[in-house]
Amino acid sequence: xxxxxxxxxxxxxxxxxxxxxxxxxxxxxxxxxxxxxxxxxxxxxxxxxxxxxxxxxxxxxxxxxxxxxxxxxxxxxxxxxxxxxxxxxxxxxxxxxxxxxxxxxxxxxxxxxxxxxxxxxxxxxxxxxxxxxxxxxxxxxxxxxxxxxxxxxxxxxxxxxxxxxxxxxxxxxxxxxxxxxxxxxxxxxxxxxxxxxxxxxxxxxxxxxxxxxxxxxxxxxxxxxxxxxxxxxxxxxxxxxxxxxxxxxxxxxxxxxxxxxxxxxxxxxxxxxxxxxxxxxxxxxxxxxxxxxxxxxxxxxxxxxxxxxxxxxxxxxxxxxxxxxxxxxxxxxxxxxxxxxxxxxxxxxxxxxxxxxxxxxxxxxxxxxxxxxxxxxxxxxxxxxxxxxxxxxxxxxxxxxxxxxxxxxxxxxxxxxxxxxxxxxxxxxxxxxxxxxxxxxxxxxxxxxxxxxxxxxxxxxxxxxxxxxxxxxxxxxxxxxxxxxxxxxxxxxxxxxxxxxxxxxxxxxxxxxxxxxxxxxxxxxxxxxxxx
Numbered sequence: 001x002x003x004x005x006x007x008x009x010x011x012x013x014x015x016x017x018x019x020x021x022x023x024x025x026x027x028x029x030x031x032x033x034x035x036x037x038x039x040x041x042x043x044x045x046x047x048x049x050x051x052x053x054x055x056x057x058x059x060x061x062x063x064x065x066x067x068x069x070x071x072x073x074x075x076x077x078x079x080x081x082x083x084x085x086x087x088x089x090x091x092x093x094x095x096x097x098x099x100x101x102x103x104x105x106x107x108x109x110x111x112x113x114x115x116x117x118x119x120x121x122x123x124x125x126x127x128x129x130x131x132x133x134x135x136x137x138x139x140x141x142x143x144x145x146x147x148x149x150x151x152x153x154x155x156x157x158x159x160x161x162x163x164x165x166x167x168x169x170x171x172x173x174x175x176x177x178x179x180x181x182x183x184x185x186x187x188x189x190x191x192x193x194x195x196x197x198x199x200x201x202x203x204x205x206x207x208x209x210x211x212x213x214x215x216x217x218x219x220x221x222x223x224x225x226x227x228x229x230x231x232x233x234x235x236x237x238x239x240x241x242x243x244x245x246x247x248x249x250x251x252x253x254x255x256x257x258x259x260x261x262x263x264x265x266x267x268x269x270x271x272x273x274x275x276x277x278x279x280x281x282x283x284x285x286x287x288x289x290x291x292x293x294x295x296x297x298x299x300x301x302x303x304x305x306x307x308x309x310x311x312x313x314x315x316x317x318x319x320x321x322x323x324x325x326x327x328x329x330x331x332x333x334x335x336x337x338x339x340x341x342x343x344x345x346x347x348x349x350x351x352x353x354x355x356x357x358x359x360x361x362x363x364x365x366x367x368x369x370x371x372x373x374x375x376x377x378x379x380x381x382x383x384x385x386x387x388x389x390x391x392x393x394x395x396x397x398x399x400x401x402x403x404x405x406x407x408x409x410x411x412x413x414x415x416x417x418x419x420x421x422x423x424x425x426x427x428x429x430x431x432x433x434x435x436x437x438x439x440x441x442x443x444x445x446x447x448x449x450x451x452x453x454x455x456x457x458x459x460x461x462x463x464x465x466x467x468x469x470x471x472x473x474x475x476x477x478x479x480x481x482x483x484x485x486x487x488x489x490x491x492x493x494x495x496x497x498x499x500x501x502x503x504x505x506x507x508x509x510x511x512x513x514x515x516x517x518x519x520x521x522x523x524x525x526x527x528x529x530x531x532x
Contacts, residue, residue, distance in 0.1 A: 079496040087499050088479055091115035092472045093194045095128065097137070097521075107278050107402060107524050108137050111192075113516040114474035116482070118506045123148040124413050124514040125155035125269075129189040134166040136277030138189075141289050141514050143270045143413040145344075147376065149263035150351035153244065154271055156199055157207055161240045162275065163188045164215050165232035172215050179212060203257050210243050229275060230397040233284040237271070241350050241393035248353070248365060259375055262365075266377045268344070268352035271395070272308060272411050274518070279402040279528050281409070283307045284395035287346040290417050293400065294408045294426040302430045304422045305406075307398045310414070311348040313338040318347045326387050333384035341382045341390060348392055354380070356389035404526045407433070409518040412477075415511030419481035424488070428480055429517060432473050474515040482510050 096110040123144035130137050138159050144151030178185050248265040252258040270287020283291045285308040293305040311318050313335040322334050336342030359381050366372050470476040483495030
């Protein structure tokens with residue numbers, strides 16, 4: 001890393017008073033003569049109390065690579081290419097979809113995912129699962145703020161709520177009878193996890209009990225037809241957010257469970273979940289994660305089809321929605337400095353009860369809790385807080401019928417979209433696909449096959465540059481997101497600098513990034529249209 005680049009990063013960081021990223025932390029600006037002090041009202045918090053599991057090291061940079069001091073004499077950007085790759089590839093996850101015969105009859109061919117932390121610990125989460133008792137696959141990206149607790153809980157629970165919402169009445173009755181008889185219940189989902197992904201083990205039983213209360217509620221509705229997929233996703237989002245709010249108000253079995261419930265409710269998370277069943281694609285979005293479809297047109301050019309809208313102060317629909325829901329006297333205070341009530345960037349999110357509850361309820365819950373300051377939970381009511389709730393977890397659901405020209409779906413937290421446009425992301429994925437197809441010719445074997453012949457084939461592949469290419473497309477996108485120069489090319493020096501930034505500076509230049517890319521099986525989609 002040249003001294004010029006490293007000095008520029010340090011000097012610009014020292015002189016900066018505003019986070020250069022989305023600045024999602026709850027913050028308030030306080031004028032003070034000739035400068036502005038930024039006071040964190042809800043700081044980054046570790047969601048794992050003493051005695052529970054910790055994600056401090058998960059997907060974060062190894063200590064040898066991350067700096068903790070911003071003193072220039074102690075500061076170095078020297079990372080080898082191998083170290084850079086180790087950092088970028090630490091969170092890689094991929095899965096190819098096969099049926100029992102080893103063939104792919106699913107419209108999802110495979111998916112690839114990755115994460116890169118900026119916060120410590122990372123506040124983003126992701127989920128991927130195959131539905132075992134209903135049809136389809138689900139993929140979710142969750143962007144936490146004011147800590148990772150809410151994103152962690154939502155990533156563990158939301159897909160189950162959606163799956164339960166889609167079950168037939170008969171299947172729900174069978175599950176309820178099995179639970180009553182204390183018999184094993186067949187899994188609802190097959191989760192596809194990274195080895196470092198963990199769960200709140202201490203509270204899993206309570207999560208299951210509340211999920212059971214939800215399916216009992218569905219049985220009480222006494223409807224034979226059930227929900228449409230759109231209705232199921234909306235109902236699941238809203239019910240989970242309601243449960244998060246109620247759990248912190250209910251008595252808990254232990255102080256640990258109480259602390260987790262508090263941290264989940266008083267932190268927040270946006271969510272984007274895709275459900276894919278054959279040619280039917282539904283995307284439910286709450287907040288500012290984003291889902292974008294990559295489309296290959298007949299002439300070979302690529303186009304972009306956004307399937308979500310960012311729910312924030314820049315969206316006219318959101319502004320009008322909030323104005324409809326609150327008195328005209330509040331129109332000028334709903335969004336201040338492009339934040340909801342001057343506090344929060346997204347206008348829809350899970351958790352964040354301090355923007356949903358009355359002042360009295362907030363005071364009652366926090367007054368009767370243990371040392372909330374130790375959990376980094378602070379009482380702060382913004383000005384002009386008159387008619388809560390100001391925030392909702394209700395998603396917008398988009399339906400799209402897949403065509404053979406729809407090649408892939410990118411779901412990512414806004415840490416990616418702040419760095420790369422929709423069009424740039426689709427172009428990078430499409431280019432990566434082309435490079436892989438060119439550089440990975442099919443292995444055609446001449447019989448009899450011997451080791452020398454196989455070795456020569458592999459050498460041919462390697463000589464064509466395949467070894468230098470990120471195999472995981474999510475890694476490829478993250479590499480470009482943080483390392484691209486003004487020409488759209490990866491600058492090794494900039495990439496090394498962005499990865500070696502100290503923890504206290506990293507958040508000023510980039511956010512947590514989580515990316516999942518789902519590739520579609522064009523042959524399966526074409527077969528559907530031939531048979532219908």
